[in-house]
Amino acid sequence: MQIPFKEIEATLKDVTFPVIPPSTLAANQANIKAAIGRSLPAEVAEFYRLCDGFEHRTQHPGWVFDEGINSLAMMFDNFKPLQKLDEDYTEECGYCSDPFYEQMWNDWLLDTLDLDDKESIQKFNKIRRQKQLVTLNGDPSSITIDFYEPEYKIYYMNDSCDMFQIRISFTQFVHAFAYLGSTGSWYAMFMSQDDKINSFHRDVNWNDIEAKLVGFKREMILS
Numbered sequence: 001m002q003i004p005f006k007e008i009e010a011t012l013k014d015v016t017f018p019v020i021p022p023s024t025l026a027a028n029q030a031n032i033k034a035a036i037g038r039s040l041p042a043e044v045a046e047f048y049r050l051c052d053g054f055e056h057r058t059q060h061p062g063w064v065f066d067e068g069i070n071s072l073a074m075m076f077d078n079f080k081p082l083q084k085l086d087e088d089y090t091e092e093c094g095y096c097s098d099p100f101y102e103q104m105w106n107d108w109l110l111d112t113l114d115l116d117d118k119e120s121i122q123k124f125n126k127i128r129r130q131k132q133l134v135t136l137n138g139d140p141s142s143i144t145i146d147f148y149e150p151e152y153k154i155y156y157m158n159d160s161c162d163m164f165q166i167r168i169s170f171t172q173f174v175h176a177f178a179y180l181g182s183t184g185s186w187y188a189m190f191m192s193q194d195d196k197i198n199s200f201h202r203d204v205n206w207n208d209i210e211a212k213l214v215g216f217k218r219e220m221i222l223s
Helices: 005-011 025-036 042-050 107-111 118-128 170-180 183-190 193-198 206-213
Strands: 054-060 063-069 131-135 142-146 153-157 163-166
Touching: 005 170, 025 042, 042 170, 054 170, 063 131, 170 183
Parallel strands: none
Antiparallel strands: 054 063, 131 142, 142 153, 153 163
């Protein structure tokens, strides 16, 4: 995987990449396996061999907007271990040391779930196991990635912990994000129709996105 950072900066005059930290993948292989019980999927590992995430900055007169693809440590919440994920998990407060507790979810979530109900426990465990790929600036929502599925999946998770799958690959997502950041909530275009209706991002302004892309075609990024 190659991301044309300099080409993007040269073409999109309002976009820069002020921080592109060097890869930490080799040093964190053991931490990753301890956290999810396996290595990263091949295309995710390929990106994190290139760099340890990146910061995407959009700058206009009077304001600066920073967001980015998280580093491995940020994506895994400093590699905190996750408690068991079996369907009988009901231990009170056993989740308080879980990754992203009080960041992506908290005790409010439990007020909406009945942990004596199998379906609710499954939903709770699915939320708990998410890793944070992107923190959306100015938005309590996140873009997450689930490594526990047979094939990884990327989700938009809103502040109510409702999850909506973004149906593109990791490589496609990272390339699009490098050009667009979260402009226009473009990723909603790759949700199912029902999810687009039910998610917070009901309207996607493709005019904003096309203006951001300048001479680049959508197919060049999401091919």
